[in-house]
Amino acid sequence: MSAPARVLVVDDSATMRGLITAIxxxxxxxxxxxxxxxxxxxxxxxxxxxxDVITLDIEMPDMNGLEFLEKIMRxxxxxxxMVSTMTHRGAEATLAALEIGAFDCVGKPVPGDARPFGDLAEKVKAAARSQRGYARPDTSAPVSRPSVADFRVGRKIVAIGSSTGxxxxxxxxLQKFPANCPPTVITQHMPSTFTKSFSERLNRLCAPxxxxxxxxxxxxxxxIYLAPGGDYHLTVASAxxxxxxxxxxxPVNGHRPSVDVLFDSVAExxxxxxIGAILTGMGRDGAAGLLKMRHAGARTVGQNEKTCVVYGMPRVAYELGAVEQQLPLNAIGEELLKLTAARKESD
Incomplete structure (x- = not known):
């Protein structure tokens, strides 16, 4: 990026605007x-x-951040x-904002934070570089899912890693997955107070x-099991x-939970x-782990550049040779099912 990313800071608190501006x-x-x-x-x-980019407070007078975001995207x-309080209510609102089309989110700092707003500057620069088309994904309309009766699920495990976007x-x-989907483990980079709300939201939107x-x-x-944010890495093991x-x-690659840690354990x-899938995200977390999965005999999929919010993690994985095939986002769910479950012989 030849010129600095130009940012507008929107927050009803002058103190918060000053802190974000300083950072x-x-x-x-x-x-x-x-x-x-x-x-x-x-x-x-x-x-x-x-x-180029806006940082937007969730809670503002007159028109809140979600309402304003709707207008921006339209x-x-x-x-x-989005800049959100680290509460359950703030998490719910932030997840709604991400579904509307927000690029990413950061939590407002709490006493004792060593790095207020975390990697906000990196997210701003990635947002400014992004060439994505901003539009709200449809999470209300019925989705076309394979019938439970159409699939015979074997002993395979699906592992998915994602970050920004x-x-x-x-x-x-996951809306493409039937109710009898293969066991699926996911690491999504997300603050600890958000993952519980996100899992609940996915549970409402998806058949499994x-x-x-x-x-x-x-x-x-x-x-489907979503890694909790913050204190631990999600792995799989067998007793x-x-x-x-x-x-x-x-933390691994600056993250906890880390996609690499999950993928390493699935490979072993x-x-x-x-089956491993690496989706949109900044950085390189998950690329080495996906390569380990492929070397262990797993099938691997990466999201293609055109449909990524940030073509970072999938790009590094592809360049390492970890990705067996790159696909647009709308084709990945069905491909994962094809790789993990066979059609009934009568079909």
Whole structure:
């Protein structure tokens, strides 16, 4: 990127606007071109300043962040990073924003935070580089799912990794899964207070049971397990039967949970009886683990550049030779099913 990413900071708190501005201004590749305290000010600033990216508070007076985001995506689609309180209510609203089309989210800092707003500057730069088309994914219309009776599920495990853009990507993939889908484990980079709400949201939108993974949970047909954010890595292991294990290790590739840690464990446990998919996301987490899965005999899929919010993780995996085939997002769910379940012989 030859010029700094131009950012408009929108928050009803002057203190919060100042803190966000200070953090972003410390990066020479980011330029804060304006601030706004409410939606009316933000609308005028967008017209005047034409920013590359907006940071947007969820809770604002008169028109809240979700309502304003809806208008942005309808009238002037552009990258928006949501700034949310780290509460259950804030998590629900942020997930709704990501479904509407927000680029990513960050949590507002709490006392003792060593890195307020985490990697906000990196997310802003990735958002400014993004060439995606911003449009709301359809999560209300009925989806076409394979009939449960049409598939015979074997002993295979599906493992999926995703990051920026992963909320809508995972919805698109998992809505293709039938109620008797193969056991599926997922690591999505997301703050700890968001993963519980996200698993509940996926459970409402998808035919299989979706739950936040717990230590010792047995891998079962018809269940999808989402790594909890924050303190542990999700892995799979076998005692009397394959199960989820939450392990306390340092962050890997800057992340905990890490996609690489999950994929490594799936390669060791399942080998050729596994399928791996790496979806949209910044950085390289998951690329080495997916390569390990492929070397162990697993089938592997990567999201293609055109449909990624950020073609980072899938790109690195493809360049390493970890990706057997690249597919558009709308084809990945069906392909995973083809790789894991056979049609009835009568078909």
């Amino acid at each position: 972003l201004s410390a990066d020479p590749d980011v330029s804060v071109v304006g601030q706004a305290g409410d939606a009316m000010q933000a609308r005028a600033a967008i017209k005047q300043l034409n920013p 009238l002037r689609p552009m990258p928006v990073i 992963g909320v809508e990507a995972l919805i698109a993939v 049971v979706v739950e936040e993974a717990t230590d010792g949970a047995r891998l079962e047909i018809g269940k 009397s039967a394959p199960q989820c294990r939450l392990v306390d290790r340092p 446990l399942a080998g050729r009886n596994a």
